[in-house]
Amino acid sequence: MNSTTPTPPVTPPTPEAPRGGSGVRSFALYLSAAVLGGAAVLGGAAATGALDGGTTTIVRPSVGGSTTIPTSSGSALSVNEIYKRTGPGVVQITATVGGSTTGSGQSRPSGQSLGSGFVIDADGHIVTNYHVIENATSIKVRFSNDDTLTATLVGSDPSTDLAVLDVDSDSNALTPLSLADSKLVEVGDPVVAIGNPFGLERTVTSGIVSALQRNVQAPNGWSIDHVIQTDAAINHGNSGGPLLNSRGAVIGVNSQIETGGSGDGNVGIGFAVPSNTVDKVVEQILDAGKVQHAYLGVSAAEVTSEIAESYKLPVTEGLLVQTVADGSGAADAQLKAGTEQVVVAGQSFRVGGDIIVAADGKDVTSIDELRDVIGARKPGDKIDLKIYRGGEVKTVTVTLGQQPTTPSQ
Numbered sequence: 001m002n003s004t005t006p007t008p009p010v011t012p013p014t015p016e017a018p019r020g021g022s023g024v025r026s027f028a029l030y031l032s033a034a035v036l037g038g039a040a041v042l043g044g045a046a047a048t049g050a051l052d053g054g055t056t057t058i059v060r061p062s063v064g065g066s067t068t069i070p071t072s073s074g075s076a077l078s079v080n081e082i083y084k085r086t087g088p089g090v091v092q093i094t095a096t097v098g099g100s101t102t103g104s105g106q107s108r109p110s111g112q113s114l115g116s117g118f119v120i121d122a123d124g125h126i127v128t129n130y131h132v133i134e135n136a137t138s139i140k141v142r143f144s145n146d147d148t149l150t151a152t153l154v155g156s157d158p159s160t161d162l163a164v165l166d167v168d169s170d171s172n173a174l175t176p177l178s179l180a181d182s183k184l185v186e187v188g189d190p191v192v193a194i195g196n197p198f199g200l201e202r203t204v205t206s207g208i209v210s211a212l213q214r215n216v217q218a219p220n221g222w223s224i225d226h227v228i229q230t231d232a233a234i235n236h237g238n239s240g241g242p243l244l245n246s247r248g249a250v251i252g253v254n255s256q257i258e259t260g261g262s263g264d265g266n267v268g269i270g271f272a273v274p275s276n277t278v279d280k281v282v283e284q285i286l287d288a289g290k291v292q293h294a295y296l297g298v299s300a301a302e303v304t305s306e307i308a309e310s311y312k313l314p315v316t317e318g319l320l321v322q323t324v325a326d327g328s329g330a331a332d333a334q335l336k337a338g339t340e341q342v343v344v345a346g347q348s349f350r351v352g353g354d355i356i357v358a359a360d361g362k363d364v365t366s367i368d369e370l371r372d373v374i375g376a377r378k379p380g381d382k383i384d385l386k387i388y389r390g391g392e393v394k395t396v397t398v399t400l401g402q403q404p405t406t407p408s409q
Contacts, residue, residue, distance in 0.1 A: 076190065076246030076247065077246060077247060077248055079192055079204060079206050081248075082192045082204075082244055082246075082248045083192070083194065083204045085248050086118075086175070086177055086194065086242070086244060086248050087144060087194060087202050087204070088143070088144045088145075088175040089118050089119045089174075089175035089176060089177045089242075090116060090117070090118050090144070090177075090194045090195065090202055090241055090242065091116070091117045091118065091119065091126060091141045091142060091143055091144075092114070092115075092116060092117075092141070092142040092196045092199075092201055092202075093114070093115045093116060093117045093126075093128050093132055093133065093139065093140070093141055093142075093151075093165070093240060094112050094113070094114055094139070094140045094142070095112065095113045095114075095115075095132060095133045095134075095136035095138070095139045095140075096111075096112050096136060096137050096138045096139075097110060097111065097112065097113055097134070097135050097136050097137065098110050098135065098137060113132055113133070113134075113136070114132075114196065114199055114237055115128060115129060115131075115132030115133075115195075115196070115237060115238075115239040115240045115241075116128065116132075116194075116195035116196045116237065116238055116239060116240045116241030116254070117132070117141065117165065117240045117241065118177050118194075118240075118241065118242045118250065119174050119175055119176045119177060120164075120176055120177065120179070120282065121174075121176050122171035122174055122176055123166075123171070124166055124167045124168060124169050124171075124174060125154065125164055125165070125166055125282075125286065126141060126151065126164070126165040126166070126167065127162065127163070127164060127165075127240070127253060127278060127282060128162075128163050128165060128239070128240030128253075129161050129162065129163065129239045129240040129253065129255050130156045130157060130158050130160075130161045130162055130163045130219055131161055131219050131239065131255075132163070132239050132240045133153060133156065133163050133165070134156075134158075134219065136153070138150065139151040139152070139153065139165060141165065141167050142201075143173075144202060145173075147169075147173070149167045149168065149169060150167070151165040151166060151167045152165065152166050152167075153165060153166075154166050154285055154286065154289065155284075155285035155286075155288075155289040155290050155291070156285070157281050157284075157285070157290075157291040158218055158219045158220035158222075159218050159220060159222045159224075159291070159293055159403065160218060160224055160273060160277055160281050160291070161218050161219055161224060161255050161273060162253065162273060162277075162278060162281045162282070163240075163285075164282055164285045164286065177242055177244075177248075177249070177250050178248075178249045178250065179249065179250050179275040179278060179279050180245055180247075180249035180250060180251045180275055181275070181276065182226070182228065182251050182252065182274035182275040182276045182277075183276060185209055185212065185228060185245070185251050185274075186209065186212075187208075187209050187210070187211060187212060188208055188209060189208060189209045189245060189246070190206065190207075190208055190245075190246045191206065191207055191208060191209055191230050191232050191243055191244060191245060191246075191251065192204060192205070192206045192232065192243075192244045192246075193205050193206075193207075193230070193232040193233070193234055193238060193241060193242070193243050193244070193254055193270070194241055194242060194244070195234070195237060195238035195239075195240070195241030195242075195254060196237045196238065196241070197233075197234070197235035197236060197237045197238050198235060198236055198237050199237055200237070205232045205233040205234070206232055207230050207231040207232030207233070207268075208230065208231060208232075209228060209229070209230055210229045210230055210231050210268075210269070211228075211229040212226070212228060212229070213225075213226055213227075213368070214226075214227040214228070214229050214271060215227065216255070216256050216271050220405060220406050221406045221407045222293075222403070222406075222407055224255075224273055224277070225277075225368065225371060225372075225375075226274045226276070226277065227252075227271045227272065227273060227274065228243065228251060228252045228271065228272045228274055229269060229270070229271055230243060230270050230271075230272060231268040231269070231270070232270060233266045233268075233270075234254050234257050234266060234270035235257070235266050238254045238270075239254065239255060240253060240254070240255075241253070241254050242254070243272040249275075250275050250278070251272070251274065251275050252272025252273055252274050252275055252278070253272055253273045253275075253278055254270060254271075254272050255271055255272060255273050256270070256271040257269065257270045257271070258270075258271070292378055292379050292402065292403075293379070293402070293403035294374050294375070294377045294378055294379050294381060294400040294401070294402075294403070295328065295329070295374075295379065295400060295401040295402055295403040295404070296328065296329060296330050296370075296374055296398060296400060296401075297324060297325035297327075297328020297329055297330040297331060297401060298321050298322070298323065298324050298325070298328075298330045298335060298337070298356075299321075299322040299323045300319040300320060300321055300322055300356065300367060300370070301319065301320045301322055301349040301350075302318075302319060302320075302365070302366055302367060303315060303316065303317055303318045303319065303320060303355065303365075304344075306344060306345065307320075307344055307349075307351075310344060311342070311351050313351075313355065313388075314355070314388050314390075314391050315355060315357055315388055317357070317363075317365040318355045318356055318357040318364070318365065318388070319355065319356040319357075319364060319365075319366075319367065319370060320338060320349060320350070320351060320353065320355055321335055321336065321337050321338060321353040321354045321355070321356065322337060322338055322349060322350050322353070323337045323350075324336070324337045327401075328401055329398045329399045329400050329401045330398055332398075332399065333385075333396050333397065333398040333399075334396075335353075335354050335385075335387070335396060335398070336353045336354045336389060337350065337353045337354075338350025338351050338352045338353035339351075339352040339353065340352045354387045354388065354389050355387060355388040355389075356370065356385055356386070356387050357386050357387065357388060358385070358386035359373040359374075359383055359384075359385050359386075360373050360376075360377075360383045360384060361384070374400065377400055378400070379400055379401055379402040379403075380399065380400065381399070381400050382397055382398065382399050382400070383397070383398055383400065384396070384397050384398075385397075385398055
C-alpha cells in the first residue's frame with residue numbers, strides 16, 4: 001500500500017441553534033423525509049476519507065456462518081469478543097471512479113475510493129456509504145480471508161448516504177451482522193467501531209455514545225436526522241463500517257467525522273447513521289432498487305414563549321411557516337408563509353403566516369417531530385395538518401410530493 005496523503009480540510013459544521021428556553025430555533029429547510037425524516041441542512045461534518053499515494057482516494061465528503069450473528073441478551077461482550085464475532089462480517093470496499101464532482105460540489109479526482117462495509121444477510125448483500133461508491137465504474141469487496149469479489153450496486157440513497165451492494169458468494173462464507181434498534185441507544189452506552197482507517201484492514205476502536213439526535217449533511221445537501229455521535233476513533237477509510245453495541249449488534253453506519261478545523265484526523269467526534277434508518281433504506285433498496293422520500297415543501301421556525309408573547313400569537317407551541325416551495329404539496333394546499341420579517345434574540349424569521357400545530361393527528365412542537373411524521377409516509381400519501389391562520393383553526397389536507405434531488409431545487 002502506498003503512503004497516505006491527507007485530503008484538504010473541510011469547513012466545520014455550522015453550530016446548531018439552542019433548544020428550549022427563549023432562544024429561537026429557525027431552519028431554512030424544505031421539510032421532507034430522509035426515511036426517518038431529514039431535510040434541515042445544518043452544515044455537514046468532515047466525512048471519513050484520505051488520499052493514498054496519488055492513485056487511491058480513501059473517501060471524504062463525510063444485516064463465518066450463513067446465519068446472522070446472535071446478540072447476547074445477558075452481559076455485555078468484551079471488545080475482543082465483539083471483534084472475533086463480527087470482524088469477519090466487515091469488509092474493505094475499493095471503488096474505481098472517474099474524475100467527477102460530488103453532489104456537495106467537491107472535486108473528486110480519478111482513481112480508487114477506499115472505504116468499509118458489512119454483510120447484512122446470507123444472500124451476499126453488503127451495506128456501505130453512498131459516498132464510498134459514488135460514481136464508481138467497478139467495485140471490489142475484500143473479505144477477512146483475503147478473498148476479493150466483484151460487487152454490483154443494488155441501489156443507493158444520497159439523502160441518507162447509504163448504499164447496498166451484492167456479491168456472489170457461498171452463504172457459508174458470509175458472516176452477516178444484525179441490526180439493533182437504534183431507538184434504544186442511550187448516551188454513555190459503550191460502542192465498538194470496525195473498519196479500514198487509512199487502509200489498515202479491520203481495525204477496531206472503542207468508546208461510548210457521546211450524544212444522540214444529531215443532524216449531519218448528506219452528500220446531496222439534505223440532512224440526515226437522528227445521527228449517533230461517538231468518541232470511538234473513526235478516521236478516513238472507516239466510511240461505511242459498523243458502529244456496534246456491547247452485544248455486537250449494529251447501531252449505526254460510521255459516515256462522518258468532525259475535525260474542528262484542525263486537520264483531517266480524529267478528534268473524538270464521529271457520526272453514524274442510525275440502524276433504524278439503515279433498516280428502512282435497505283428494505284426499500286432490496287424491494288425496489290431505490291429509496292423514495294416524501295416531501296412537504298415548507299420551511300419553518302419553532303414557536304417559543306418569547307415569540308408568542310412578542311407577536312401575540314394564538315399558540316405558545318407550534319411551527320411558523322416561513323416559506324412554501326413552488327409546485328409542492330404545501331403550495332397546492334395553499335399553505336401561507338410568513339410575510340413580516342422580524343428579529344428575536346438575534347435571529348431573523350417571518351411572522352404572519354400559518355402556524356402548524358399538528359400533523360397526521362400528532363401534535364408537533366419541533367422541526368424534528370414534523371420531519372418524523374413525514375418520514376413515516378411515502379410520496380403521494382395525504383396528511384392532515386392542523387394550522388392556525390390568524391386566530392382561526394383550520395385543517396388542511398396535503399398530498400406529499402417526491403423530495404427533489406437537492407435542497408436548492
